[in-house]
Amino acid sequence: MTSTSNAALPGNHSIAFIGGGNMARSLVGGLIGGGLAAQRIHVADPGDAVRAALEADFGVATFADAGEAVAAADVWVMAVKPQVLRGVCEGLADTARERVPLVVSVAAGITTAQIERWLGGKAAVVRTMPNTPSLLGAGMTGLYANARVDAAGRTLAEALLSATGRTAWIDDEMLMDAVTAVSGSGPAYVFLFAEAMEAAAIAQGLPADAARLMVQQTLLGAARMLSESGEAPEELRRRVTSPNGTTQAALEAFEAGGLRALVADAVAAARRRGQELSAAND
Numbered sequence: 001m002t003s004t005s006n007a008a009l010p011g012n013h014s015i016a017f018i019g020g021g022n023m024a025r026s027l028v029g030g031l032i033g034g035g036l037a038a039q040r041i042h043v044a045d046p047g048d049a050v051r052a053a054l055e056a057d058f059g060v061a062t063f064a065d066a067g068e069a070v071a072a073a074d075v076w077v078m079a080v081k082p083q084v085l086r087g088v089c090e091g092l093a094d095t096a097r098e099r100v101p102l103v104v105s106v107a108a109g110i111t112t113a114q115i116e117r118w119l120g121g122k123a124a125v126v127r128t129m130p131n132t133p134s135l136l137g138a139g140m141t142g143l144y145a146n147a148r149v150d151a152a153g154r155t156l157a158e159a160l161l162s163a164t165g166r167t168a169w170i171d172d173e174m175l176m177d178a179v180t181a182v183s184g185s186g187p188a189y190v191f192l193f194a195e196a197m198e199a200a201a202i203a204q205g206l207p208a209d210a211a212r213l214m215v216q217q218t219l220l221g222a223a224r225m226l227s228e229s230g231e232a233p234e235e236l237r238r239r240v241t242s243p244n245g246t247t248q249a250a251l252e253a254f255e256a257g258g259l260r261a262l263v264a265d266a267v268a269a270a271r272r273r274g275q276e277l278s279a280a281n282d
């Protein structure tokens with residue numbers, strides 16, 4: 001694995017997003033926040049309201065038709081649901097055969113071999129798994145490239161995604177479902193934990209607004225310590241935990257409730273679901 005952050009986008013490439021939903025919005029926002037000119041981004045989405053919001057928020061050109069969005073683009077970012085990706089690719093296959101694009105997919109589960117086949121057999125495909133903090137430039141993206149992607153394509157895909165946060169290349173495509181289960185879905189695990197902590201705070205009598213602020217700031221502070229201190233989570237946890245103190249009482253309750261096994265089960269379930277999405281939509 002090699003990991004990087006914040007490479008500049010090389011060349012004068014035009015990027016078409018197919019699908020303008022949550023993930024495309026996060027990536028477009030991250031790219032524009034990182035200084036990419038809005039004119040270099042086209043987005044296709046069937047939703048009138050989705051397109052209007054993207055135009056208003058980011059100044060990008062939008063299209064109802066994917067074929068129009070990719071017409072001038074040499075990089076195609078596939079940001080539709082896994083369930084519709086096959087139809088989208090097959091609709092663009094003639095164009096992809098004539099003018100082979102670099103395809104960057106963010107779809108969970110769907111393999112590079114599937115995308116290459118659906119696009120007519122020639123496309124250079126980088127399968128990626130970003131996450132929604134990309135919108136803030138704090139994303140995490142795993143990347144895997146098929147054999148058709150050359151060094152320039154890898155550099156370009158990495159630059160594209162690193163404009164929205166950190167990146168890590170994965171050598172074995174089988175592990176991309178594990179990446180999805182850890183960092184792709186991971187923000188939702190943290191949000192669920194935040195919901196549970198807020199509810200617990202309110203149950204202990206704290207006002208709702210104070211409970212929300214305490215949880216937000218505690219997670220932010222802990223995340224910053226994790227990423228900025230250079231220390232392992234075990235060590236950071238040890239320093240909070242006074243012998244026979246309050247933290248120890250809480251941590252013993254988490255351990256007794258099987259938190260570690262529960263997290264392992266949840267990550268395994270997400271990985272299995274990625275594999276199912278590939279098989280079910282082939």
Ligand SMILES: NC(=O)C1=CN([C@@H]2O[C@H](COP(=O)(O)OP(=O)(O)OC[C@H]3O[C@@H](n4cnc5c(N)ncnc54)[C@H](OP(=O)(O)O)[C@@H]3O)[C@@H](O)[C@H]2O)C=CC1
Binds near residue numbers: 044088
């Ligand atoms: N959300 C996340 O945290 C992450 C998501 N992903 C992946 O990103 C992909 C998109 O997910 P997400 O953004 O959450 O989903 P969304 O549903 O928010 O976005 C998908 C968008 O694609 C549109 N769409 C449907 N058909 C077409 C078409 N033929 N051409 C163009 N656009 C179309 C949808 O419109 P409509 O709703 O009208 O059908 C929708 O607006 C998925 O494959 C997912 O696995 C990856 C990492 C993280």
Ligand SMILES: O=C(O)[C@@H]1CCC=N1
Binds near residue numbers: 180185
């Ligand atoms: O839930 C999903 O399937 C997508 C992939 C990772 C995050 N959201």
